[in-house]
Amino acid sequence: MAEKRAKKTTIIEVARLAGVSTATAGRVLGGYGYASQDIREKVRAAAESLGYRPNALARGLITGQTQTIGVVAGDVESPFYASILRGIADVARSKGFGLVVTNSDEIFQREREAVELLVEKQVDGLIVTPSDLASARYLESVIASGCPVVQIDRVVQELAADAVTVDSTNAARNCVAHLIRAGHRRIAMIAELERSDVGDVRSFLDRTSFSATPPVSLYPSWQRLLGYLQAHREAGLPVDPALVRRVGSYSAVAAKEETIDLLSGRPAPTALFTADGLMSAGVMDAVSALRLDIPGDISLACFDDLDWMRFVRPGITAIEQPLNEMGRAAARLVLARIGGESGPPQHLVLPARLSLRNSVRELAEAV
Amino acid sequence: MAEKRAKKTTIIEVARLAGVSTATAGRVLGGYGYASQDIREKVRAAAESLGYRPNALARGLITGQTQTIGVVAGDVESPFYASILRGIADVARSKGFGLVVTNSDEIFQREREAVELLVEKQVDGLIVTPSDLASARYLESVIASGCPVVQIDRVVQELAADAVTVDSTNAARNCVAHLIRAGHRRIAMIAELERSDVGDVRSFLDRTSFSATPPVSLYPSWQRLLGYLQAHREAGLPVDPALVRRVGSYSAVAAKEETIDLLSGRPAPTALFTADGLMSAGVMDAVSALRLDIPGDISLACFDDLDWMRFVRPGITAIEQPLNEMGRAAARLVLARIGGESGPPQHLVLPARLSLRNSVRELAEAV
DNA sequence: CTGAAAGCGCTTACAG
DNA sequence: CTGAAAGCGCTTACAG
Numbered sequence: 016m017a018e019k020r021a022k023k024t025t026i027i028e029v030a031r032l033a034g035v036s037t038a039t040a041g042r043v044l045g046g047y048g049y050a051s052q053d054i055r056e057k058v059r060a061a062a063e064s065l066g067y068r069p070n071a072l073a074r075g076l077i078t079g080q081t082q083t084i085g086v087v088a089g090d091v092e093s094p095f096y097a098s099i100l101r102g103i104a105d106v107a108r109s110k111g112f113g114l115v116v117t118n119s120d121e122i123f124q125r126e127r128e129a130v131e132l133l134v135e136k137q138v139d140g141l142i143v144t145p146s147d148l149a150s151a152r153y154l155e156s157v158i159a160s161g162c163p164v165v166q167i168d169r170v171v172q173e174l175a176a177d178a179v180t181v182d183s184t185n186a187a188r189n190c191v192a193h194l195i196r197a198g199h200r201r202i203a204m205i206a207e208l209e210r211s212d213v214g215d216v217r218s219f220l221d222r223t224s225f226s227a228t229p230p231v232s233l234y235p236s237w238q239r240l241l242g243y244l245q246a247h248r249e250a251g252l253p254v255d256p257a258l259v260r261r262v263g264s265y266s267a268v269a270a271k272e273e274t275i276d277l278l279s280g281r282p283a284p285t286a287l288f289t290a291d292g293l294m295s296a297g298v299m300d301a302v303s304a305l306r307l308d309i310p311g312d313i314s315l316a317c318f319d320d321l322d323w324m325r326f327v328r329p330g331i332t333a334i335e336q337p338l339n340e341m342g343r344a345a346a347r348l349v350l351a352r353i354g355g356e357s358g359p360p361q362h363l364v365l366p367a368r369l370s371l372r373n374s375v376r377e378l379a380e381a382v
Numbered sequence: 383m384a385e386k387r388a389k390k391t392t393i394i395e396v397a398r399l400a401g402v403s404t405a406t407a408g409r410v411l412g413g414y415g416y417a418s419q420d421i422r423e424k425v426r427a428a429a430e431s432l433g434y435r436p437n438a439l440a441r442g443l444i445t446g447q448t449q450t451i452g453v454v455a456g457d458v459e460s461p462f463y464a465s466i467l468r469g470i471a472d473v474a475r476s477k478g479f480g481l482v483v484t485n486s487d488e489i490f491q492r493e494r495e496a497v498e499l500l501v502e503k504q505v506d507g508l509i510v511t512p513s514d515l516a517s518a519r520y521l522e523s524v525i526a527s528g529c530p531v532v533q534i535d536r537v538v539q540e541l542a543a544d545a546v547t548v549d550s551t552n553a554a555r556n557c558v559a560h561l562i563r564a565g566h567r568r569i570a571m572i573a574e575l576e577r578s579d580v581g582d583v584r585s586f587l588d589r590t591s592f593s594a595t596p597p598v599s600l601y602p603s604w605q606r607l608l609g610y611l612q613a614h615r616e617a618g619l620p621v622d623p624a625l626v627r628r629v630g631s632y633s634a635v636a637a638k639e640e641t642i643d644l645l646s647g648r649p650a651p652t653a654l655f656t657a658d659g660l661m662s663a664g665v666m667d668a669v670s671a672l673r674l675d676i677p678g679d680i681s682l683a684c685f686d687d688l689d690w691m692r693f694v695r696p697g698i699t700a701i702e703q704p705l706n707e708m709g710r711a712a713a714r715l716v717l718a719r720i721g722g723e724s725g726p727p728q729h730l731v732l733p734a735r736l737s738l739r740n741s742v743r744e745l746a747e748a749v
Numbered sequence: 750c751t752g753a754a755a756g757c758g759c760t761t762a763c764a765g
Numbered sequence: 766c767t768g769a770a771a772g773c774g775c776t777t778a779c780a781g
Contacts, residue, residue: 023527025758036768041760048761049766066523071502072443073758077773081439083482083503091458092468092706101459104485113503115450116483118471135438136450136480156433160390339459392774403752408776415777416750440774444757 024065033061044069075137083113084349085133087143089121095292095319095338096144099167102342103142110350112139123147130154134162140349144168147210148234163352165345170362172232177348179363181336183235183318186367187242188249190316190334191288193369195250199286199314201258203277204243205270205298206290207236208261216261220244220254239290239318258284262294270297271304278305278313285314292319318367333370341365391432400428411436442504450480451716452500454510456488462659462686462705463511466534469709470509477717479506490514497521501529507716511535514577515601530719532712537729539599544715546730548703550602550685553734554609555616557683557701558655560736562617566653566681568625570644571610572637572665573657574603575628583628587611587621606657606685625651629661637664638671645672645680652681659686685734700737708732 030040035054042048043058044067050058061067075081084107088096100116107114115133119126126146130153133141140163145151151171158164158176166178194202208216219240233241240259247254257280260273270289274297277284289298295317307313309331316332344363397407402421409415410425411434417425428434442448451474455463467483474481482500486493493513497520500508507530512518518538525531525543533545561569575583586607600608607626614621624647627640637656641664644651656665662684674680676698683699711730 023758027758037759038761038769039767041758042767045760051766054767066527068498068502068527070443070504070758072439072448072504073773074760075773076437076439076443076758076775077760079773081503090468091471092464094461094464097459097461097464100483101457101485104458104483108484111499113482113499114484115480116467116471117475117481118468131435132478132480135435136448137437137439160433160435390774394774404775405753405777406751408774409751412776418750421751437774440757441776442757443759443774444776446757 023070024067025070026067029058029061029065029067032065033057045074080139080353081113081137082111083115083136083138084346085130085136085138085141086114086116087119087126087129087133087141088116089144089146090118091116093293095336098338099342099345102339102344103346104342105339106343106346106350112350119144119146121146123150127153130157134160138162139353140165142167142345142349145171148172148232163349165349165352167341167345168235170232175360177345177352177361177363179341179344179348179365181235181341181367182364183238183367184242184245186318186334186336186369187239187288187290188245189242190332190369191243191246192249194286194288194314194316194332195246195252197314200252201255201282201284202243202286202288203258203260203284204240204288204290205260205262205273205277205294206240207234207264207294208240209236209263210234216240216259217256220256220259236291243288243290262291267294267297267300270294271301272297274298274301275305278302278307283313287313287315289315289317292317295319335368335370337365337368390437391434392437393434396425396429396432396434399432400424412441447506447720448480448504449478450482450503450505451713452497452503452505452508453481453483454486454493454496454500454508455483456511456513457485458483460660462703465705466709466712469706469711470713471709472706473710473713473717479717486511486513488513490517494520497524501527505529506720507532509534509712509716512538515539515599530716532716532719534708534712535602537599542727544712544719544728544730546708546711546715546732548602548708548734549731550605550734551609551612553701553703553736554606554655554657554685555612556609557699557736558610558613559616561653561655561681561683561699562613562619564681567619568622568649568651569610569653569655570625570627570651571607571655571657572627572629572640572644572661573607574601574631574661575607576603576630577601583607583626584623587623587626603658610655610657629658634661634664634667637661638668639664641665641668642672645669645674650680654680654682656682656684659684662686702735702737704732704734 026037026040030037033040035058039050039054040058043050043055044062086103088100090096091100104114115136115138117129119129123146134157142165144167148169148171154164154174164176166176168180170178170180191202244254260277262269262273287298289295302309302313309315318334319336348361393404393407397404400407402425406417406421407425410417410422411429453470455467457463458467471481482503482505484496486496490513501524509532511534515536515538521531521541531543533543535547537545537547558569611621627644629636629640654665656662669676669680676682685701686703715728
């Protein structure tokens with residue numbers, strides 16, 4: 016059932032029409048090597064009249080470069096990855112690179128298959144958000160084969176790959192510190208806190224020394240919990256474990272349930288810190304359902320609140336991650352490696368922006 | 383400054399190690415042609431031990447297929463395109479296809495360059511949201527060269543390419559009809575209505591016969607205006623041109639200004655129909671700023687409201703486009719063509735879903 | 750069932 | 766400055 020595909024014109028036909036060798040035609044059309052003005056024009060005219068388009072496959076096969084970057088995102092439909100992807104795409108386009116995009120849904124097996132596909136397609140470099148920090152050593156073979164890898168949002172320990180992350184710990188710490196400064200003493204936290212090699216929340220809370228934990232080795236959600244703890248500790252305040260809720264996955268519905276349960280407790284929290292973007296909607300829903308006033312009854316702070324909160328609820332403190340910039344930085348890094356830049360792995364840590372638009376006004380200056 | 387890239391193992395080395403010809407090794411590894419059980423194992427073992435990965439470039443060069451689909455979206459960061467892209471990606475992945483993604487930002491020149499890039503990369507098919515319906519004939523040469531094209535969201539007249547769109551006209555018509563049935567007589571409309579070959583809003587409104595306009599030839603925004611008009615006409619109601627606002631671009635800020643102006647007019651509208659997704663936030667912002675109650679002071683209906691409205695404002699009627707399905711359908715269509723399916727261009731028109739969650743309760747059953 | 754040879758469409762040394 | 770030849774890593778007829 017194979018269709019007869021229109022055969023495309025090749026450089027051979029262009030060369031023949033222009034009366035030169037394919038080597039010369041290639042030099043003109045590919046923009047490498049010398050060619051006299053006279054021949055240039057002839058070849059260009061021939062290419063034009065035949066509607067010639069170079070075959071990037073053939074070129075890539077011989078040059079060993081495809082001018083393509085592979086991206087393994089969690090889910091390009093989520094605002095988080097969509098913004099990162101846009102940043103990557105902008106830099107790629109400006110350098111004439113293409114982008115092959117895949118979703119892992121944070122499933123390790125899927126990530127691996129995606130990387131396999133991309134490597135076979137001979138991408139010049141790879142940008143990945145590793146879905147399982149413990150199993151990601153397989154990336155070493157990719158790097159060893161000459162394909163540079165840049166990690167985004169998460170960092171695999173001891174992997175010789177560049178990385179771009181956000182300083183989640185400090186962002187959470189600053190945010191919670193300012194809630195404390197504004198007078199809050201019972202600050203609840205709603206977070207994913209799913210994958211972890213540091214045990215459960217309780218044992219994490221029980222640790223005597225936080226400084227012993229290098230934040231970079233944690234998933235962002237746990238980094239934020241660390242920041243939450245640091246802020247309390249620095250203020251000399253105790254942490255009530257009942258106020259830290261592990262939702263367990265990026266689910267607005269689950270976040271809603273936890274929030275309702277949380278706000279029904281006595282004494283109720285006076286502030287709520289939502290540590291993962293997609294949960295904000297669930298938290299908001301719970302607050303609406305309980306008919307609570309913001310910030311009268313409860314103060315809210317959210318990581319990665321969606322843009323809409325700005326419009327709908329002026330009374331919310333938001334931690335905004337520089338997602339576009341994260342993508343751009345990752346693309347720049349991978350392009351630098353592709354360009355031959357050597358040296359030890361770079362680890363870029365971008366600051367998050369605390370954006371204040373509610374009762375806790377004092378936050379604005381403080382940050 | 384060229385790095386010494388680790389040279390990858392080729393099929394030649396695998397063949398040598400297995401003690402067979404490259405042709406035989408290829409048959410085993412590529413899964414085509416015959417091979418004895420004995421040899422199969424030897425080759426597989428050799429490939430395994432050498433860490434062999436097939437080079438898709440070489441394969442593509444010879445087979446003429448890259449197992450890759452090219453996508454030209456407006457902006458993958460917007461929820462609209464992000465959802466479509468996800469649908470495409472799901473189907474592509476299930477068929478073992480890769481996806482090369484680009485943004486046009488609805489700029490024609492950029493779209494063209496993107497298509498050029500994708501064609502040179504030898505994608506097997508193309509999914510495009512044409513940014514300028516009048517200039518999109520250039521796609522003909524792409525199709526003629528054997529690369530099938532599927533259009534999304536918009537349809538270029540007389541282009542022999544499949545298309546997947548949403549029935550915007552009927553969705554808008556139903557929505558407005560139900561607002562009318564709920565008693566509204568002054569229904570305002572906020573819409574993009576930028577690009578057009580049908581003149582300005584006023585002349586569009588003045589047309590005596592709407593049926594003369596084939597909706598498919600219009601940009602979605604204009605199709606929705608058509609639906610708005612049809613609903614009024616069918617109810618025997620006049621349209622007040624002052625209630626139809628052309629925002630001119632996908633801008634929440636501009637939408638906010640128009641909405642404030644609109645709601646300050648006397649007599650004020652009792653309902654507001656926002657015809658383009660990204661403007662909803664601006665409209666909401668205006669409603670908040672004016673301290674209006676929904677749906678007490680004003681009823682709202684939005685095309686493509688973001689998911690959040692469900693959580694934040696139960697009092698809003700939403701028209702939900704099946705974006706994931708649009709992407710999936712487009713991917714299926716293009717894959718069918720790649721598979722050799724011939725026949726006249728397919729034009730899929732998907733229905734939008736009217737989602738009711740406010741005062742205009744009667745809508746729920748009616749749809 | 751297996752292998753030698755040709756070739757996909759380009760680029761890359763190497764002569765001239 | 767230009768061309769003949771080789772070759773990138775595979776697959777595809779074609780013999781055997």
